[in-house]
Amino acid sequence: MNQLTRDLLDSSGPLLLVPDAVLLPEGAVDGYAVVVADGSFRAVGPAEELTRTHPQLDAVTLPGHLLMPGFVDAHHHLTQSFGSALAFGEPSEIFRRVWVPLEGALDEESAYVAAKLAALEALRGGFTTVTDAGTRADVDVDVVASAARDAGIRCVLGLVCNDVTGDATTATAESAADPAAAPAAENSASTAAEGSTTTTAVLENAEKHLARYGGDPLIHPSLAVSIPEAATSATLRRTARLAAEAGAIVQIHVNEHLAGVERSLVRHGLRPLEHLHRIGALGPQLLAAHATLLTPRELTLLADTGTAVSYNPVASAWKGNAVAPATAMAERGIRFGLGTDGTRGDGFRLADAAEFAQRIAYGLATGDSSCGAGWTWLEHATAGGADAVGLGARTGRVAEGLAADFLLVDLTTPELALSWDVPWELVRRGNRDQITAVFVAGRLRLWQGAPTDWDGPAFVRHAAERARAAVERAPITRVHPTSTAARRGSTAQ
Structure with missing residues (x-):
């Protein structure tokens, strides 16, 4: 043309x-x-x-x-774009060593630039909607909304609602010694925290966020909790209720890594998804990010409650412990979309990865040469993704x-x-x-x-400068050396 x-x-x-x-x-x-x-x-x-x-x-x-x-990206972290290439070769749970330190080093301008850069990459890859799981940068989340709006992409914008301070992986550790007593101990801690200043402020901000973008043609508010350990049971229940009442979603990273599953078993005597079910947080308003480690019972919980999943196949390959059983989800009618997790913004390659991962993880062993017959992954990259992120009546078809x-x-x-x-x-x-x-x-x-209405190349040059400065001041810890350094080490040996 x-x-x-x-x-x-x-x-x-x-x-x-x-x-x-x-x-x-x-x-x-x-x-x-x-x-x-x-x-x-x-x-x-x-x-x-x-x-x-x-x-x-x-x-x-x-x-x-x-x-x-x-395409609909059902799981993204827009303000992490400066460090996308830092994930290569890294083991699981890199959020501790890379993403939290990086986002903590962003000021308002660099957070805006990082989000707009991610939005540009997404648009270039055919994504018209991105679902941001909430920034941990110390900025007003409206900075991310402005970046998405200025780039011209639709955005489901998460507000992080964590109310467990300090290291979430060691919170409520008093219940660890006795898994059988964990639910009672955790509930007691949650009840005590419910009236705390932190929890009250979190819930007030959640309500304001859900009401903030009424009538905005591109920004759709949602709530987010980084991982179940990062919020008290009271907050997990309340955010689920607030989102359901507002017709919005809550995004939580669930059953992604073995370490997270094991922490939950020690603390609650339940796996993360089972814990969310016990406290009443499952339902159509929940978008469970990753959900790679699922038992047959947990698949039934997802199907019975109408909970949605973000299937992120590239993230699973790059730094995960397993591939989500998405073919089984499709067969059981579990709602799910495809997400990049900020890995690379190409909708076609994401759909290919979704099918390819199922073929390698499940299809080869069972002789399933189709693994969804193509249309499954195209559908969940578009209409299914829109439904999973709460926009099925707005876009995707x-x-x-x-x-x-x-x-x-x-x-x-x-x-x-x-x-x-x-x-x-x-x-x-x-x-x-x-x-x-x-x-x-x-x-x-x-x-x-x-x-069409702003200078993409000039912006990318500016973003590269901001990225270098942010990464240099962030206390990032990498386990794996660069590929060049790894090659030198291998040659020396």
């Missing part, structure tokens, strides 16, 4: 778009068109019909292109009345031109280089990988 087409797409008025195909929930359909107006899909249907019923609109033909829903968050994908590339099965091909052979345009809320945000 040429510059003239881009100018037409950048129009502020209603658009009648006629691509070669539109990706609907049932698959790619030829000969369809969409009408976009006021940020939403006003109509979706056969091109001839929409052309006839909207004679006032000049059709914008998009030869060789597929119009598809934008090309459908009348939903937000016009969509991509124009070039089908004439060598990877996609010889098409036999579009969903499988998008999962296995798609990549961000094939994305011509990204729309969020009906507005053209990216054209051929570059922002």
Whole structure:
């Protein structure tokens, strides 16, 4: 598509778009068109019909292109973008050694730049929605909202509601000596803490945050707890209730690492997910991040309570202990989306990783050569992800009345031109280089990988300077040397 087409797409008025195909929930359909107006899909249907019923609109033909829903990143940490490459080769629970120190070194400007940089990467990878699990930088969370808004991406914005001070992994340690007595001891500690200054302030801020972005077209507030140990039972229950009443979600990292599961068993006599169930925190409002270590009983708990999961396959490969049983989740109707965890912002590669991880972890051993048949991962990267993060009625599908968050994908590339099965091909052979345009809320945000209304390259140069300064002053501890240093050590041996 040429510059003239881009100018037409950048129009502020209603658009009648006629691509070669539109990706609907049932698959790619030829000969369809969409009408976009006021940020939403006003109509979706056969091109001839929409052309006839909207004679006032000049059709914008998009030869060789597929119009598809934008990807939904169900788990991200936007203010961690400065340290993304520091995770390579590191063992699990790097949040202690890398992420907490890094975010603690961010001031307001660097937090804004880090979040906007992450948003730009996400847009370049076809994500029209990112779900931020809450920053631990000592800044107003509105800084992150401003960065997302300025970048032009939809954001489910978490506010961290931790109320256990100090090291959360050693909190309420008095119950560790007697696992059978742990629930009573922990409940006693939680009850005592419920009226504390910290807890009261946390819950007041949570209520304010949920009310803060009413009517904002791009920012959707949510609550977050870093890990179950970081909040008292009273706060876990109350945040669940507040989110449910507001139609929002609570994000909690759950059953991600062996160390976390074992800490919970020592403290409560229950695994993390079981503990959340016992105190009444499971339900449709909960987004359980990672959930890689699940027993059959815990799968049943997820299914029975309607709790959603963020399946983060790349994060599992890079620094996890296991791969979430996402194929089993899909079979049992458990709600889940796909998340990057800030690893890399490419929606196609994320969908590929989702399928690939299931094939390696489960499919090879059972002779399952399909592992979701492609469409499963494409669906959970879009509509399923939107549902998991509380936006199923807002985005994730090309459908009348939903937000016009969509991509124009070039089908004439060598990877996609010889098409036999579009969903499988998008999962296995798609990549961000094939994305011509990204729309969020009906507005053209990216054209051929570059922002349409701000200078992307200049911003990236500025971000690189800010990143170097932040990483240098952060007390980061890495276990693994750089790849160059590791090679030198291996050669020396």
